[in-house]
Structures are given as structure tokens and as C-alpha cells.
Amino acid sequence: MHLSGRFDMREVERTVQRLIRDGMSFPGPVTSPFHGFVYVTFQERATAIAHGNTARLVGARGAGDAMLARICGTVAADEKRHEVAYTRIMGKLFEADPDAAVRAMAYLMRHRIDMPTAFINDGRHSGRDFYARFIAIAQQAGTYTISDYRSILEHLIRQWGVEELTSGLSGEGRHARDYLCALPRKIQRMEEKVMDRAVRAQNKPTPIPINWIFDRTISVVLP
Template sequence: MGTQHGLPKEHGDLKLAQICGIIAADEKRHETAYTKIVEKLFEIDPDGTVLALADMMRKKVSMPAHLMYDGRDENLFDHFSAVAQRLGVYTAKDYADILEFLVARWEVEKLTGLSGEGHKAQDYVCGLPARIRRLEERAHARAKQAPPVPFSWIYDREVKL
């Protein structure tokens, strides 16, 4: 996952690489804080926490960037995400790996004393990384057939999705 600041450096943009490195360090601090908070929630209320986690994952985690709009492209975030996926900046595999790491870190598979709904939520959450990987394989095959799309912020240059 170090690609976020590796790509600019590879292409000679050291300032952008530095900016991306700062952002990545900040993201790492958020990850550490949220991981510890949820870890504590699992200690205090395993059933409620696994239910909340499953609910959040079913509703999908949306990044603020999904609201991106350039005044023309209604699917701008989808197109931007497809390019990021193709370049390896942030992929569905990364997402599955992160989720797998968190499920293991929080020992979700080992939770006991759950309600019936809690067990269903546990199964759902623990099965998500594999499901995401299968979906990625299908999406990867479809992406090979996608036409290039112009991006307004690079003067309508067409970029392969």
C-alpha cells in the first residue's frame, strides 16, 4: 500500500511525494486511534459492536470524495476510483487486506456469547474479505473493456479506466 507517495516519487514529483507522505502518516494515526477504540468497544460490548460493524459494512463506507463533481461528470468519483484501482493506488485488494487485518486484530472470529443476530453479523463480517476479493476479480475483468474517460482537471485528457 505504500504506492500513494511512491508513484509521484517514481515520476519525479518529489514535492507531491512529500505531501502524500504527510497525508499517509496522518491516515496511519487515524487508523491506530480507530483500531484501539473499536478494540475497546469489542471488550465492553462484543454483541453490540459486531452488530454495528456489520451494519456499517452493509451500508458501505463512503469516502467524502464520493461527492466530487466537476460540473459535468455525474460519475466522476467512480471514474476516479477506477483509475486509482488500475494504477494500484488503492485497490479492492487493499480494502480486503485492511478488513482482514482488522477482523483478525479484533478477534471477531473468536467472539463468544453473541446473540443469534450477533452470530449472523459475525459470519457476515468474517466472510467479507473473501467476498470482496471475488468481486474484485469480476470487476477487473469488466474494467479491461471500459472506454477511456476525459477528466476536466487535466484539460479533458482521456484516461483509461
């Protein structure tokens, strides 16, 4: 980014400093290690997927940069190692206290897991408005989509054997398990709606000026 000349690094740094000032996003209070480890496991897999998708996009034949693709691939692999570690830790917590673990996972999924940078802003659009623009761009580009979100949830449900949990659960724990097992299908219905909306609005994209790239506009379909 520094060397390419394609980014306004002053604006990038201003955005970073605003994010440091405003803090990171977390869905609700961190009340136990269970909540924290579910969150970071999900996030590490999400960032691995996003960087892997970026690597494939920037390395595309005829329109890419092989070195940049290698860099993104290396970052994705590093994120994957973090994910493996947190997945194992959370797996042990599921073994030690399945009730607390499944309730913590359901709590976080009910509040939706966003990237920790959800408070990011460019000085013009603050809070969720600016973040929503980033999400729309990522969805359109294919770097991180609602389908990826669903696939992560399905993967973690399998990894931690959520569907097979039967013993050691309270009534609340059983409700949490059932909620989690039904959630992927609900998200899939959301995917279908997002796709339908994108098709209907494909002739009406919104031009978004991005100050990181000297206010060059990106045409995107906003939710």
C-alpha cells in the same frame, strides 16, 4: 497543485464547493458511536494506504518527483496515527459490548464503505457516475483498489478479534460475526471478476476528460 500550473484551480475549487453543498456520504444513519468509530477507522486506514500508494507511484525511479513523494508519505503517516487512535477506541468498544460492536461493523460493511466524498461531481457528471470514474482511475493507477478494501477488512477483523467472538453475542450478533468472517472471500471473488473484466476490456478503454487538468483525457476501463 497551485504552483505546478498543471491543474485548473478554478475547476478544483468549484468541485470543492459543490461537495460542501451536497454533503458527505455515510452508509445509512449514524445510530451509535459504534457505527461512527468503525467508519472512521476504516476510512483512516484507507486514506493512509491510498497516500502511501501515491507516494510510491510519484516517487518511482525515472518517472517521479521525490518531494511530492515525501509530501504524500508524510500525509500517509499522519493518517496512520489517526487510524491507530480510532482502532484502539473501537477495540475498547468491542470489549465493552461485543454484540453492539459486531452488529455495527456488519451493518456498515453490508452497506459498503465508500469515501466520504462519494457525492463529488464536476458539474457535468453528478453523483455516483462521477465517483465511479474516480474509482476506476484509482483502481487502474493502483492508488486504491478493491484488493486494498479487502485487506483493510481482513486487518480489522484480526485487530478486533471478530472471529474469536463467542460470548456476549445475541443471535443477531452471531449472524453478524459469521457474515464478516465470510466477507473477505466474497470480495476476493469480486476482485477476480474485476480483473477478468479488465483483461477483456483492455483494448476498449473509455477516454474520460478531466476538467481539473484542463480536460485532458484519461483512458480507463470503466466497470
